[in-house]
Amino acid sequence: MAGSFVLEEAQTFLRDKQLDGWLLADFQHNNPIFWEVVGGRRHTTRRAFLLIPPAGVPRFLLHMIDAERLRDLGWPIDVYLSRSDQEAGLRALVSGRQRLAMEYSPACSLPVVSRVDAGTIEEVRSLGIDVVSSGDVLQYAVARWSPTQRQTHEFAATAVVQIANEAYRWIGERIGTGVTEFETRAFIRDQFAARDLWTEEGPDVAINAHSSDPHYQPTADVSSRIVAGDWVLIDLWAKQRQPNSIYGDTTWVGYVGREVPLLYQRVFDSVQRARDGAVRLLEEAWRQGRELEGWQVDEAARQQIAADGYGKFFTHRLGHSLGEAIHSSGVNLDGFETRDTRKIIPGVGFSVEPGIYLPEFGVRLEIDVYVDPDGGPRITTPVQNEIVRI
Secondary structure (H helix, E strand, C coil): CCCCCCHHHHHHHHHHCCCCCEEEEECCCCCHHHHHHHCCCCCCCCCEEEEECCCCCCEEEEECCCHHHCHHHCCCEEEECCHHHHHHHHHHHHCCCCEEEECCCHHHCCCCCCCCCHHHHHHHHCCCCEEEECHHHHHHHHHCCCHHHHHHHHHHHHHHHHHHHHHHHHHHHHCCCCCEHHHHHHHHHHHHHHCCEECCCCCEEEEHHHHHCCCCCCCCCCCCECCCCCEEEEEEEEEECCCCCCCEEEEEEEECCCCCCHHHHHHHHHHHHHHHHHHHHHHHHHHHCCCCEHHHHHHHHHHHHHHCCCHHHCCCCCECECCCCCCCCCCCECCCCCCCCCECCCCCEEEECCEEECCCCEEECEEEEEEECCCEEEECCCCCCCCEEC
């Protein structure tokens, strides 16, 4: 199979959890997990089903029009034409099974998992199937990185930090003659191209109050000039162009001037304590052989920022899964936007990015972490410990 999906490991997980299979359903690419398992998107237009059994060969149920698009994978394909054909085909596909995992999350508590529409869930349940969430199996079988993917991530993680610092130097060289957020964004994208890196969107280059918006991106029409005394946040993410590459993602902050105002430093220090405390928790749990869930790491960082008096200004989760997509399908460090109860398992990667967003400016310090199966949690990005002086 292409991509990071490993059939044998998925089936081992299904057997361990006493599940009768993993049923993936897609319609017009509304379930990206389906396509991660398949190994890349194909042009399909009708409903598609894939059953991965605990043992044996996976099997597709596809419309006749789409069947040839997936035949090269070598898995058996049942073909349907009409709605009644599809209903009969699905009934046959799941016959004899009782508990199936699907991209479903009760009450949509984990939106990253909840990809299958309610009607399809109802249809499967009407066949006597107990549908459970595939959140754990997809993390185990899809979200973990292969050794090659780890290498692609390490390249990208180092590169994005290098480019961030080059961008700060580039701004400093142009302060006297004039430079804008949007021009800096263009410079960063040029550096991506020079290193054969790619991203769907971004980066974020945000000064002063713009940095209070975690996803602000300048445009040709909306962009501020950067001058002495400005606070400059740069968030950038990219990956290599080769197939199955993993993103690197980082956020740094800087100040145009030599003497950083006390409030900027105070907020920076709080965010740094939260970031470093989250990493210590991950490392300590690994040494103690203690499993952590995603929400627990978020909670620890959030408690630190609250103790510093900035709790209401930390307005997003602590971190997101990293993969072939910048926001991937593995465990998120989140007890705020959702409550991610999935385990932080060896082989996954994620960001750690606490932030404080005051009305006048925002601070976010983002690093990437990979859970090495042998050595435990490891930071893969160079770490910012001082405010960049521009």
